[in-house]
Amino acid sequence: MKLFCSQRDLETALNIVNKAISSNNTLPVLNNILVKAEGKKLYFSATNLEIAISYFVEADVRSEGAITIPAKLITSYVSLLTDEKVELSIGDGMTLLVQSSTSTTKIKGISADEFPLIPKVDAEHSFNLNTTELDNAISETVFAASTNVSRPVLAGVYFIVDGGDVKMVATDSYRLAERGMALDKKIDGKFTCIIPAKTVSELGKITNRSEAKDVAVSVSKNQVLFKTGNVELVSRLIEGKFPEYERIIPKEGKTTVEVSVEDLSLVLKRVSLFAKENNNSIKLGATNDGKMTVSTEETKVGEEKAEVVIKMEGENNKISLNSQYLLDVLTYITDDKIKIEMNDKLSPAVIKPVKREDYVYIIMPLKV
Numbered sequence: 001m002k003l004f005c006s007q008r009d010l011e012t013a014l015n016i017v018n019k020a021i022s023s024n025n026t027l028p029v030l031n032n033i034l035v036k037a038e039g040k041k042l043y044f045s046a047t048n049l050e051i052a053i054s055y056f057v058e059a060d061v062r063s064e065g066a067i068t069i070p071a072k073l074i075t076s077y078v079s080l081l082t083d084e085k086v087e088l089s090i091g092d093g094m095t096l097l098v099q100s101s102t103s104t105t106k107i108k109g110i111s112a113d114e115f116p117l118i119p120k121v122d123a124e125h126s127f128n129l130n131t132t133e134l135d136n137a138i139s140e141t142v143f144a145a146s147t148n149v150s151r152p153v154l155a156g157v158y159f160i161v162d163g164g165d166v167k168m169v170a171t172d173s174y175r176l177a178e179r180g181m182a183l184d185k186k187i188d189g190k191f192t193c194i195i196p197a198k199t200v201s202e203l204g205k206i207t208n209r210s211e212a213k214d215v216a217v218s219v220s221k222n223q224v225l226f227k228t229g230n231v232e233l234v235s236r237l238i239e240g241k242f243p244e245y246e247r248i249i250p251k252e253g254k255t256t257v258e259v260s261v262e263d264l265s266l267v268l269k270r271v272s273l274f275a276k277e278n279n280n281s282i283k284l285g286a287t288n289d290g291k292m293t294v295s296t297e298e299t300k301v302g303e304e305k306a307e308v309v310i311k312m313e314g315e316n317n318k319i320s321l322n323s324q325y326l327l328d329v330l331t332y333i334t335d336d337k338i339k340i341e342m343n344d345k346l347s348p349a350v351i352k353p354v355k356r357e358d359y360v361y362i363i364m365p366l367k368v
Contacts, residue, residue: 001037001063001064001065001066001067001088001089001090002037002061002062002063002065002087002088002089002090003037003042003059003060003061003062003063003087003088003089004059004060004062004085004086004087004088005042005057005058005059005060005085005086005088006057006084006085006086007078007081007082007083007084007085007086007100008084009057009058009059010057010078010086011075011078011079012057013042013044013055013056013057014033014044014071014074014075014078015075016044016053016055016206016231017033017044017045017046017053017054017055017071018033018046018071018075019046019053019202019205019206020046020047020048020051020052020053020202020233021033021046021048021071021072022048022050025048028110029068029110029114029115029116030047030048030049030116031070031071031072032046032068032069032070032071032109032110032115033045033046033068033069033071033074033075034046034066034067034068034112034115035066035067035068035069035088035096036064036065036066036112037059037061037063037064037065037066037088038061038064039061039064040058040059040060040061041056041057041058041059041061042056042057042058042059042061042088043055043056044056044057045115045118046071047116047118049116050196050198050199050235050236051196051198051199051202051233051234051235051236052118052119052233052234052235053202053206053231053232053233053234054118054231054232054233054234055230055231055232056230057230065090066112067090067094067096067109067110067111067112068109068110068111068112068114068115069096069107069109070107070108070109073107074096074098074107077098077105077107078098081100081103082100082102083100083101083102085100085101086098086099086100087099087100091106093108094108094109094110094111095107095108095109096109118234119223119234121218121219121220121223121224121225121234122220123218123219123220123225124191124219124220124221125161125187125191125218125219126187126216126217126218126219127161127166127183127185127187127217128183128184128185128214128215128216128217129166129181129183129214129215129217130181130184130213130214130215131207131210131212131213131214131215131228132207133181134181134203134207134215135204135207135208136179136334137168137179137181138168138200138201138203138204138207139204139332139334140177140179140329140332140333140334140359140361141157141168141169141170141177141178141179141200142157142170142197142200142201142204143170143177143328143332144170144171144172144175144176144177144328144361145157145170145171145172145197145200146171146172146173146197147172147197148172151173152238152239152240153194153238153240153241153242153243154171154172154173154243155196155197155238156170156194156195156196156197156238156242157169157170157194157195157196157197157200158170158192158193158194158242159192159193159194159195160190160192161183161187161190161191161192162190163183163186163187163189163190164182164183164185164186164187165180165181165182165183166180166181166182166183167179167180167181168181169242169245170197171243171245173243173364174322174325174363174364175322175325175328175329175361175362175363175364176245176248176249176361176362177329177359177360177361178245178249178359178360178361179358179359180358180359181358184214191219192242193219193224193237194237194238194239194240194242195224195235195237195238196235196236196238199224199233199235202233203215203226203233206226206228206231206233207228210228210229210231211229212228212229214228215227215228216228219237221237222236222237222239223235223236223237224237248348248362249348249350249360249362250341250343250347250348250350250362252341253314253341253342253343253350254314254315254317254342254343254344255286255312255313255314255315255316255317255341255342255343256312256313256314256339256340256341257286257292257310257311257312257339257340257341257342258310258311258312258337258338258339258354259292259308259309259310259311259337259338259339259340260308260309260336260337261330261333261335261336261337261338262336263308263309264294264308264330264338265327265330265331267294267306267307267308268282268294268323268326268327268330269327270304270306271294271295271296271304271306271323272323272324272327273301273304274296274299274301274302274303274304275296275299275323277299277300277301278296278297278299279322279366280322280323280324280325281296281297281320281321281322281323281366282294282295282296282320282321282322282323282326283295283296283318283319283320284318284319284320284321284340284342284349285316285317285318286310286312286316286317286318286340286342287312287316288312288316290309290310290311290312291307291308291309291310292307292308292310292312293305293306293307294306294307294308317342317343317344318342318345319342319345319349319365320345320365320366320367321349321363321365321366322363322366325363326351326363329351329361333353333359333361335353335354335355335356336354337353337354337355338351338352338353338354339351339352339353339354345365346365347365348362348363348364348365349362349363349365350362351363
């Protein structure tokens with residue numbers, strides 16, 4: 001293998017595929033990135049056997065070949081190069097030679113033959129999503145997925161693709177986020193799949209930086225492939241049945257409160273300083289005088305009671321919620337104003353943006 005490529009392209013590629021490297025790999029080769037020169041392109045791949053990320057850059061390939069190189073070392077090294085042009089070649093004893101105008105470096109690698117095969121996805125279903133729309137949807141849902149692997153289906157994001165619509169749903173059984181998107185091109189029928197939340201998070205890091213307009217999604221029986229620009233991400237799917245979550249979303253509320261996201265966030269952050277001592281428990285009290293109180297019980301460090309200006313419809317109401325669950329949605333939602341719908345102390349609180357109908361977030365109440 002011998003080739004020339006730009007330092008910037010090389011650094012970009014290594015940073016992207018690095019996201020598939022886990023810190024607790026048992027196989028040494030899984031700590032490495034596969035670098036393969038073929039045709040006029042230089043391909044990079046990394047995997048932790050759960051997900052695999054591949055990327056390619058244009059390169060001046062003089063001879064083809066492949067090698068795997070320690071991910072952390074090569075990424076750190078390339079980030080410190082200042083030359084525009086870098087020469088890569090394979091030297092004696094499975095080493096990668098990295099040459100610039102001011103340095104010659106040898107990095108010991110492992111044979112490409114030991115690198116796991118990146119699985120091919122035989123698509124049963126395919127569709128395209130707008131990159132920006134998908135990126136926003138990931139931000140607004142994935143944080144609500146469970147981090148506890150004892151219930152695998154809750155550690156994933158549920159995709160429902162039906163005709164011209166897609167829904168992404170995540171829940172940890174205490175709160176739930178649902179985001180809808182429209183497909184540019186309708187598909188026939190309906191299908192569902194559960195994608196690991198870690199995969200969706202990594203996809204979000206890719207869509208957040210991608211300049212491509214679309215993400216192509218291909219789904220097989222047990223795997224999913226996302227392609228955008230020069231990046232491909234392959235992941236396993238989670239087996240199992242996702243909860244029938246629609247039944248727990250209240251159809252309407254006795255009380256609807258409209259409030260500024262910025263104002264409520266500021267109040268919640270203050271009140272949360274005291275609520276931490278009480279399992280993040282706070283009380284929301286809405287009254288028809290145009291104000292909502294946000295308060296905590298007395299804790300070891302003190303207590304807080306604050307007011308925020310609201311627009312309210314319906315009857316006076318109170319509910320106890322986890323302050324962190326409420327703060328999370330205010331952090332990730334992009335809207336200026338939200339509405340909070342309440343029924344009674346035992347029913348979930350429903351949070352929706354004021355100006356759009358494609359998003360709903362619910363929080364289960366705390367027992368008082």
